[in-house]
Amino acid sequence: MSIKRKIAVVITARPSYSRVKTVLSAINSHPELELQLIVAASALLDRYGSAVNYIVNDGFEIAAKVFNVLEGENLTAAAKTTGIGILELSTVFDNLKPDIVVTVADRFETMATAIAASYMNIPLAHIQGGEVTGNIDEKVRHSITKLADYHFVASENAKQRVIQLGENPEMVFNTGCPSIDIAEQVSKKNQLTFNPYEKYGGVGSLPDLENGYIVVMQHPVTNEYQDSRKHIESTLRAIQQINKPTLWFWPNVDAGADGTSTGIRSFREKYKLENVHFFKNMEGEDFLNLLDNSICLIGNSSVGIRECAYLGVPVVNIGSRQNRRDRGENVIDVTYDENEIVSAVNSISNSYNRKKSDVYGGGNAGETIAKLLKDLPLQFHKTITY
Secondary structure, three states, X not given: OOOOEEXXXXXXXXXXHHHHHHHHHXXXXXXXXXXXXXXXXXXXXXXXXXXXXXXXXXXXXXXXEEOOOOOOXXXXXXXXXXXXXXXXXXXXXXHHOOOEEEEEOOOHHHHHHHHHXXXXXXXXXXXXXXXXXXXXHHHHHHHHHHHOOEEEEOOHHHHHHXXXXXXXXXXXXXXXXXXXXXXXHHOOOOOOOOOHHHHHOOEEOOOOOOOOOEEEEOOOOHHHHHHHHHHHHHHHHHHHHHOOOEEEEOOOOOOOHHHHHHHHHHHHHHOOOOOEEEEOOOOHHHHHHHHHOOOEEEEOOHHHOOHHHHHOOOEEEEOOOOOOOOOXXXXXXXXXXXXXXXXXXXXXXXXXXXXXXXXXXXXXXXXXHHHHHHHOOOOOOOOOOO
């Protein structure tokens, strides 16, 4: 009987789980792999939706939990959270002794995973490297690329960018984005399959969704965090002006999140917002089902760039957070201007043909990544290509 290869996957936030759920399932079901699931940072916090609850409900066994988020939601707190993460994850890796560590995307907490694994000579696999956005996430993403030994990128442009960064082309694989695996499953449904109010609660009014609704998800931009309240107020005014049923999701735990949250709460107290309901979080499949049946998504979430491209959901992308990321034809880019937002939504409502794209893959990334994790040689050194 062969010894299973131990794969430690670190989930640090609710989007990270949605991004790699199919990878986790594929590792779990592979006869020659053992999943060591580590849940850390904001994925453990109730105020950001307790993603850990969805992980447990989906049947995944958690090998370790790492509580490392420092309160403050500013740049100092982000830096210190990363430092605590390095300390705690080093202990976890020492205990679990994984053969490969997998880190996801570009949030600041993922840097802790990459540094801890690299200094401990544990082979590191990075999902979703090689992309560009124009904020602190890009620095984190490219830094993790240089620390990683294997690269599972989501698009062809990302693959070429990782190679240009000096990585060994033989260790760079365009697997597509695992989140598209879920989008592919959701695309087969023809209607909203659940009642969001009954299943997820939330706060605010309960607008009728029968005749169409808008979804909003807007996060602070880390290098513009001081303007986060001003940015969210522009979107709130636009939503007030549009006056359609709106389902609004709470922001990530990034620098500036306090400004975003305070802006929402203050606006909500001043105005009734009779057509708006607020949610903390939602299971990945349900969230994509909700998006697939919406008029459009407004905000700056990468779900608008990735999954919505595959589904063909129209997206009004606000500001700079997703700058330079590969796009489908579903995206309308606007600035932090309420009139631009309103105009874009009106253009979608009046006439819009859904434009689908497979720029981020076709729906089999999870299985592809699991197979690579089994077959790749274990290495923690670089082959210099520059």
